[in-house]
Amino acid sequence: MSLAAPEPSGSAAFSGPGGPARSPADPVVRTTAGLLRGSREGGVAVFRGIPFAEPPVGALRFAAPRPVRGWDGVREARAFGPPPPQAGVFGMDAMSREAAGDDDWLTVNVWSPDPGPGAGLPVMVWIQGGAYVIGAAGLPEYDGARLAREGGVVVVTFNYRVGVEGFAQLDGAPANRGLLDQIAALEWVRDGIREFGGDPARVTVFGQSAGAGSIAALLATGRARGLFQRAVTQSVPGPFFAPELAADIAAACADELALRPTVADLTDVDPLRLSAAGDAVTASLDRRVRRWGLPAHRAMAFAPVVDGEVLPVTPWQALGEGAGRDVELLVGHTRAEQRLFTVIEGLLGAVGEERAADALRLFAPGPDGERRYRDAFPAAGPEELYELVHSDWLFRMPSLHLAEAQTRAGGRAHVYELTWSAPGMGGLFGACHGLDVPLVFGNLDRGQPAALIGEAADARAEAEAVSAYVRDAWTAFAAHGDPGWPAYDAAQRPTMCFDTSPTVVPYPEEASRLLWRDHAFAALPLLS
Template identity: 55%
Template sequence: MSLDREIRTVAGTIRGTRHGAVTAFRGIPYAQPPVDGLRFRAPVPAPPWNEVRDASAFGPPVPQQASPPDASDDWLTLNVWSPDIGATGLPVMVWIHGGAYLFGSSANPSQDGATLAAAGAVVVTLNYRMGVEGFAHLAGAPDNRGILDQILALHWVRENVAAFGGDPGNVTVFGQSAGAGSVAALLAMPAAAGLFRRAIAQSLPGTFFTTRLAAAVSAAIASSVGVESTAAALARIPVSELVRVTQAVVHSLPRRARTWGPMATARTPFSPVVDGDTLPRAPWTALAEGAGRGVDLLVGHTRDESPRDEEITDARATATLDALIRGGDAAYRAAYPDAGPTRLHELVSSDWLVRMPSLRLADAQNTGGGRAWTYELCWGPGPDGAAHGLDGRLVFGTIDVAALRTAFGATVADEAAHLSEVMRADWLRFAATGDPGWPRYEPSTRSARVYDTVPTVRPYPEEASRRIWAEHRFGTLDLPGANAI
């Protein structure tokens, strides 16, 4: 049974629906549609409304591959789940979805906030601009527009979340994959300072671009539609056409390694741009200099971050190993003597893109005087193991336990249900108190929460890879031969 509930926000009254213990408000606009004169600009707050606004349905997705052709352009919306509208001081958790900075939506059922909210937090999820609209480096436009959208959404949370029972002074931003990259960028962006108290980065990608590399990507996309890579020129091109040509560039990435460097292995042509303005420094540098000192940080990853979708030849494994880390072929073969070429390729891909950037973010936070905790998910059903994104479904409680029982049996299903409860409790404890319940990360001990059949706390599990990457400096990716910042 559902009951309508009304809340007064700064912009106007919204009507949501109560389902059991949780009231949900969906599709709330936090910014004006970024089209026409607002296209490629920083987001502008949504105008107020007079009538009660229905908030029972999610807003339309930001344009991406397979978007509905007739979707509304009111993309920049957010959703709120509250366990108790009459409460005060509940912790607030703001989720930023992943999707390679190219795709995703806050309407994704695997990121439904009801279960997490029912456990004791006000949960907010949001849409933000992606692809060319949100991340292309264009003359005449601010960089990182998608993350500027997130910052405006955080301002909305600060102004309105108390009406939903939340504490605007106790906000945790959390995200996975590109969402974790966004969280790391927010930690380093002056415009986001003070908008959140805690941050959780789940599977942080180590891809942050210099303006040179980002400009090369934008030029390739713009040339494919016959214009220069400026905001004024691309504003004349339909959004759907830019989505189409971006997919062509995605498919061409393996052929661009010589001109664009290691980023061509990342399966996306977009990442946050270290422009010296909206994002002055890469997160590892910024945190080491103290940018995150006032924010508690939980950062980690899954064990099997790289997809197991093809067999890799020995020659290709060697090429990838040496391309991603100096001396990588010799180092990985010595550290993992029993691994074949496919496994070696998976290891170095996982380490370069996610695992080592995540660990080194904890190092940087510690160096800068901030508090950090780390984790690794080692449990996973089936051949994909502890796959990329599995931790998010466990935290949200949206993993399909019934399907696991059918596919893998009762034991695996029970393990999933238990881990989901444990991880959700840890995330909520961190959001409420700033301490997830295990020792802080320090370089001397490297304590980590390891989520396996039986969750434990022990030294970071990927020590062999950590040693290989110990001297590597994560920062910005640049064009080959250029000097990265």
């Protein structure tokens, strides 16, 4: 994944006059808010920048999303809406500066191979990741054209508030505003997707990283019940915050501006200044480990909050109690989740015994976790142990535990692992976090994640083959609930390993599974 600023996302990065030239054949659909004109591109109808809620600014700043007001005439839906305010990760804040003053953040985009109320196609709604601090549906890696055209599905992407705007615990504001935005987008899908050729009774949410964590949270909240029938969670992150921890982090963000963490104090603060305050807190997390614990060690300032209202309990507890029993689940992770971060942080080849021991003491489960890891992986050197425990704590075991909680409660889950190693950049990334994104969308030549694949012909051919397997599985699951391999059970643990030759095996990370078998992923607390 490149550290450069993101490239423009197709015809136009944000709303405005950009977009394809108008044609008499451009599709027009009627929504509850008014008429929309899209465009025909690459064999599908595309509608961009459709508002699903009022802009969350002014009197609506830090409020739950409000239904969008209607419009007269035909609204052009040909350019992506502006992104919500972004953190500075990977240069994403440059997009926020470019779109400054355009506050219509809450928009959806639709790709349909057959727009019209009679098509009845499966619907796939993407929730992007980005550590709950970055993410925009208009990025080129999330272009839904190929998935829609070749998979015979309607693809929907949308923006939701991130960082302080979406997840800070503020006095006078509802918690988890980013999740409430997601629910509002799914309500828009329920109420209007039929006009775009979709079947509102066959909706699959799919997402990666923070998007997968968001879906796990949606499974746990009654507010999202009935809005989707299937869910695909790619690399579910384990961290969810207790309210006290989230409130303390929010207070630190407000303190950067010499303000209180209240709606009254922050409503009139420029969104770019508020995002910068969040960045400043994130950059100083190493000074706060005694108070904030593991999130500070991993530079994580925001996550969904188990507030008891929007999110009553953690996803693992909720699914274990049957909350997701009526939703079919496809869940998995990559084999080498941590490798992306090891490379980005300049640690590849530089993890010594001391750093590995610190990671094992901090992140391994149980009071004797370090010794148990070393016993379970006797041939592993310091770097491998470091990457194993981080991969397990952050993504691999939270994903597996979500599937196990679902099946224990009588629900259905299919499990996978991406084992194919990224060939780009000399192959140093392996089967790392984020590699699944270009494979799922089939966008192997655009967006930052495509750099993991590279431009060599043989690498691109391998990626095309693996991507075809993955896309076929995802769209088959969306269509009828069967991705092509048996559902997970506690005895056989069938797991699809996606590689150049996909195979179904018992869950392959057995040593890690046993180490984490008795661990509960609880909300992370404020320590002092």
